[in-house]
Amino acid sequence: MADMTNPRPLDLVVLKTFVSVVETGGFTAAAEQLHLAQSTVSAHMNRLEGLLDRPLLQRGRRTASPTPAGERLLAHAREMLRQNTLAWQDVRNQRLDGVVRLGVPDDYVVYLPEVLAEFEARFPGVALEVRCGLSVDLVRDVKGGMLDLAVTTRQPRSPGGEVLWREPMVWAGSPGHDTHVRTPLPLAVSQEGVCIFRERALAALDAAGMSWRIAYTSASLSGLRSAVRAGLAITVLTPSMAGNELRILDSGSGLPELPGTEITLHRSPGRPSEAARQLALRLQERLGAL
Numbered sequence: 312m313a314d315m316t317n318p319r320p321l322d323l324v325v326l327k328t329f330v331s332v333v334e335t336g337g338f339t340a341a342a343e344q345l346h347l348a349q350s351t352v353s354a355h356m357n358r359l360e361g362l363l364d365r366p367l368l369q370r371g372r373r374t375a376s377p378t379p380a381g382e383r384l385l386a387h388a389r390e391m392l393r394q395n396t397l398a399w400q401d402v403r404n405q406r407l408d409g410v411v412r413l414g415v416p417d418d419y420v421v422y423l424p425e426v427l428a429e430f431e432a433r434f435p436g437v438a439l440e441v442r443c444g445l446s447v448d449l450v451r452d453v454k455g456g457m458l459d460l461a462v463t464t465r466q467p468r469s470p471g472g473e474v475l476w477r478e479p480m481v482w483a484g485s486p487g488h489d490t491h492v493r494t495p496l497p498l499a500v501s502q503e504g505v506c507i508f509r510e511r512a513l514a515a516l517d518a519a520g521m522s523w524r525i526a527y528t529s530a531s532l533s534g535l536r537s538a539v540r541a542g543l544a545i546t547v548l549t550p551s552m553a554g555n556e557l558r559i560l561d562s563g564s565g566l567p568e569l570p571g572t573e574i575t576l577h578r579s580p581g582r583p584s585e586a587a588r589q590l591a592l593r594l595q596e597r598l599g600a601l
Contacts, residue, residue, distance in 0.1 A: 319362060323395055326388040328355040329367065333385055334428075336374035393435040400436070408436040409586040414449035414461035415441060418532045418552055419574065423462075426597040430590055437586045445505045445530065453577045459587040462594065464507055465573040472575030475598040478549040480511060480569040482560040488542030491564050497526035499535045499544035511569060512547040519567040574598070 331341040332352065342349040360367050367381035377385055400406035415423060420443065431439055444452075446463035450472075453461040465472065484490050490497060496516065500509040516523045527538035535546050539557055547569060553559055560566055576594055583591070 321362070321388075321391070322358075323391060325355045325359045327392060328352055329359055329381075330385065330388050330392065332356065332368065332375050333377055333381070338375065392432070396432070396435050406436050407434045407586055407589065409584050410438045410440060411460070411584070411586045411590050412440045412442065412458045413590065414452060414458040414463070415443060416446050416449070416463060416532075417443050418464070418548070419462055421551065422598060426593055429597075430593050434586065434589060439590075445501075446507075447505050450577055453579050456579050456581075459579050459583065460591055460594070461577045462598070463575055463577060465575045472577040473595075474573050475576050475595065477571050477573050478551065479571050480508065480547055481550055481553065482512075482545055482564065482566045482569070483539060483548055483553045483557040484545040484560050485540050485542045486556075486558040490539075490542050491545050491560050491566060495522035495524045497544040498523055499527040499529070499538040499546040500525060501535070502528055502530060505530075507572065508547045511572075515567040515569055521567070 328341060328345060328347070328351075331344050332338060335341045335344055338349050338352045338356075341347075342352045345352070356368065363380070363384070365380045366378050367384060369376045369378055397406065413427075423441075427439060427441070431437070442449075442458065449458065449461040449463050452458045462475065463472065465474075482491065498512065500506070500512065503509065513523065526544040527535070529535050529538070532548070532552060535548075536554075536557065538544050539546050545560065545566075548557075549572065550559060562568070576591065576598075578587070578591065
């Protein structure tokens with residue numbers, strides 16, 4: 312048993328491996344993230360558990376999850392790694408401070424956790440504030456200086472911005488219902504005048520001479536997905552938004568083809584702070600590769 316009156320120092324490299332195993336859900340994914348051999352990751356975990364004389368990860372599960380002791384260590388490990396980064400940046404005069412305000416629609420939150428976590432780990436002195444909202448409102452707020460950056464769907468009434476990636480638009484329904492064969496076609500869409508998905512869906516149906524009705528309206532993706540899952544309506548989204556719970560309706564469904572959509576990055580007018588510039592660079596690198 313470790314001497315509690317004279318605790319041995321914890322190795323930051325090993326702690327980083329532990330955090331990566333927990334966050335990625337396994338040894339293989341952690342090895343890929345850290346560019347280490349899987350045997351090295353296993354050796355790090357064995358060393359850490361041996362040093363603390365207790366198991367830190369649940370064994371025999373499909374994904375690595377921390378034990379109660381592991382949960383307690385995880386909070387300390389993250390803070391120790393954060394302080395290490397701050398110390399390094401302070402001594403080398405590379406510390407970055409300030410606040411960055413980022414706007415993003417609920418629809419695109421799924422793309423951001425990794426890039427935002429990476430940014431906070433790289434610049435722990437920066438306070439990151441994320442606000443979700445409608446694309447039209449976010450573009451207005453970033454132009455008015457209330458946000459530093461905004462990732463939005465390009466809208467006809469809010470042009471501009473730098474294209475980060477393009478995605479097809481698809482029809483989606485419930486795997487357990489044939490809602491798409493009903494007449495008139497029940498739709499789950501956003502409110503009028505705020506979403507390009509709604510406008511393009513209705514335009515495509517009108518051009519195809521298909522009758523439709525608005526069966527469900529919601530400002531959130533989760534609300535639309537719930538209605539579609541229950542078989543109340545079909546909706547329009549991107550394949551990544553459909554996930555595993557919705558069924559993408561292909562050309563064999565009889566529904567008209569939809570155009571693609573562009574996701575753009577908008578910046579506040581004027582000279583950006585260094586923190587905002589660094590976040591924009593990481594959004595370009597990670598989201599531009601989708």
